[in-house]
Amino acid sequence: MLDLESKILEQIEFLDTKSNGGIHNLLAYVKHLKGQHEQALQTLREAEDLIQREHADQADKRSLVTWGNYAWVYHHMGRWAEAQAYLDKVENTCKKLASPSRYRLESPEMDCEEGWALLKCGGQYYKRAKACFEKALAVEPENPEFSMGFAITAHRLSYINEDVISLDPLRKAVRLNPEDTYIKVLLALKLQDIGQEAEGEHYIEEALNNMSSQTYVFQYASKFYRKKGCVDRAIQLLQRALEARPNSAYLHNQIGLCYRAKLLQVKKATNMNPRRKERENVDTLVQQAINEFQETLRLRPTLEMAYVYLAEMYAEIGQYREAEENFQKALCMDNIADHMQQDIHYHYGRFQQFHMRSEDKAITHYLKGLKIEEMSFARERLISALEKLANSRVRRNICVVESVSLLGLSHKLKGEVKEALLCYERALRLTAQLNAMF
Structure with missing residues (x-):
């Protein structure tokens, strides 16, 4: 909940958006959950004022959620008269707009607001958010706000599951929201992912030359330049963003990833075997990354992948006990999205395989990750x-039956049924031969 509140407050202060009424409603809900009812009411007043300014022609329809939230908060405060007054406002508006329900209105604006709220609440809600925006767009396909919400959701989902297409929705959102820099940098990142980096950089530079949503532009532009290999440029942009948001765990995490990227550049340039002088540079980069990931976790102890990255940096300098401790913190966290759990098992498996030289434990965690059936990059x-x-174990004649069976499983999971059957048949023949020997 603290993470959510922090993200909402950052968005209100630094992201130029036309859906501020909705984000204030969500903030009011967080305040209510914390028992801060008077603050929740004040936030709802701010939401109401914003809706009047941003959607004067649809104020009643756009205010329904806010009024419902007023009723909710007043109910929990035991102020029944005020709660009933807002319920009456909802009912009267639903009646005026010819809704068949006393307290519910089916409208694309409602679907859109639900979509924004779900989108802000984390990855496990992205699919539901996408469905909300799709429903709204079915009614108004050229609505700029609906298009924006759908594109952002598709963009985030595409980093979890490659089957989600986000390029066309992002292009459409940029066309309908030509002044919005935030959507431009998201389009730039997607273009970079599909090999159209030059076009993506055009959008990045366009966004950087605009004063709108600058700290958000800096953080996403830095990701673009880090992936391009211009890591110093990425760090420079993140440091500019930190001037406005010094307590942003996300920004410190991104700087840590930049130092990690510089480390990988050095190792690649030296064929993964840095000499003494380069080793000093490696140790400096590792320590800089460790400092940033530690600061990330001080600010946001629930950021699971920061524990993983911190663990990997400790492993780089042979501090395996510290690495194990941080991996275990990530592995033991609750309420983690499926794709994130898969990623943690992947990284921990590689740690066991390449640092601890325990192939059995690596296999155990690769299999644990694969038991989670979410289709994802991880x-x-x-x-x-x-x-x-x-394959390596088969070549080295290690646990051959088990290793061939694992090859069969990998083929099966990739949909390669013929190859999987051949592996399983080979494993059965090897088993029969071993039994005959004994």
Whole structure:
């Protein structure tokens, strides 16, 4: 809940958006959950004022959620008369707009507001948010706000599951919201992902030359330049963003990832074997990354992947006890999205395989990750890691029956049924031969 409140407050202060009424409603709900009812009411008043300014022509329809929230908060405060007064406002408006329900209105604006709220509440709600925006767009396909919400949701889902298409929705959202810099940088990142980096950089530079939503533009532009290999440029942009948001865990995490990227550049340039002078540079980069990930976790102890990145940096300098402690913190966290759990098992498996030289434990965690059936990039990496390790063990004649069976499983998970059957048949023949020997 503290993470959610922090994200909402950052958005209100730093992101130029036309849906501020909705985000204030969500903030009021968080205040209510914390028992801060008077503050929740004040936030709802701010939501009401914003709706009057932003949607004067639809004020009644757009205010229904806010009025319902007023009734909710007053009910929990035991102020029944005020709660009833707002229920009456909702009922009268639903009647005026010819809704068949006393307290519910089916409208694309309602679907859109629900979509924004779900989107803000985390990855486990993205699919539901996408469905809300799709429902709204079915009624008004050229609505700029609905298009924006759908594009952002599709963009986030595409980083979890490659089957989600986000390029066309992002292009459409940019066309309908030509002044919005936030959606431009998201389009730039997607273009970079599909190999159209030059076009993506055009949008990045366009956004950087605009004063709107600058701290958000800086953080996403930095990701673009980090992926391009211009890591110093990325760090520079993140430091500019930090001037406005010094307590942003996300920004410190991103700077940590930049130092991690510089570390990988050095290792790649030295064929993964840095000499003494370069080793000093490596140790400096590792310590800088550790400092940033530690600051990230001080500000936001629930950011699971920061524990993983911190663990990997400790492993780089041979501090395996500290690495294990941080991996265990990530592995033991509750309420983690499926794709994130898969990613944690993948990274921990690689730690066991390459640092601790325990292939059995690596296989255990690759399999644990694969038991989670969410289709994701992390799942693909788990299949690939399992297949490579199984092939290696077959070549080295280690636990051959088990290793061939694991190859069969990897083929099966990739949909390669014929290859999977061949592996399972081979494993059965090997088992029969072993039994005959004994």
